[in-house]
Amino acid sequence: MLEPGAENIDRLRALVAEWGATRPDGSPIPVESIADGNTIHLATPHGALDLLPERAVPLSFAELMDRADVRRVDGVEAPICSLGDLVALKRIAGRERDLADLSELEAAHGELPDSRDTLSDG
Numbered sequence: 001m002l003e004p005g006a007e008n009i010d011r012l013r014a015l016v017a018e019w020g021a022t023r024p025d026g027s028p029i030p031v032e033s034i035a036d037g038n039t040i041h042l043a044t045p046h047g048a049l050d051l052l053p054e055r056a057v058p059l060s061f062a063e064l065m066d067r068a069d070v071r072r073v074d075g076v077e078a079p080i081c082s083l084g085d086l087v088a089l090k091r092i093a094g095r096e097r098d099l100a101d102l103s104e105l106e107a108a109h110g111e112l113p114d115s116r117d118t119l120s121d122g
Helices: 006-019 061-067 083-093 096-109 115-121
Strands: 040-044 047-051 069-073 076-080
Touching (some): 006 040, 061 083
């Protein structure tokens, strides 16, 4: 999830350029499509990345950040969504790819957290 704000949009645009990120089909990402309120799907050298606007899910950016695990990625501290929140977001989206991801997560982690627990915590 991308926290709203012009400064974050500028950071994301710079990161897209630095990574040479594209749309999932390999086509360029129009700069104007990277804007507050837009869902953004990226193909990056680090894998696929979906950025959801805060209004699209019943979890706020602050809630996700409170439960995030911070790791270093390319020398930069990056908050990583908790497993419970990831499961909740995948179940909310419900796309075919998200359902496949949930199966893979279950194979890797065992029984997945109930996303209702995550949603009721907020």
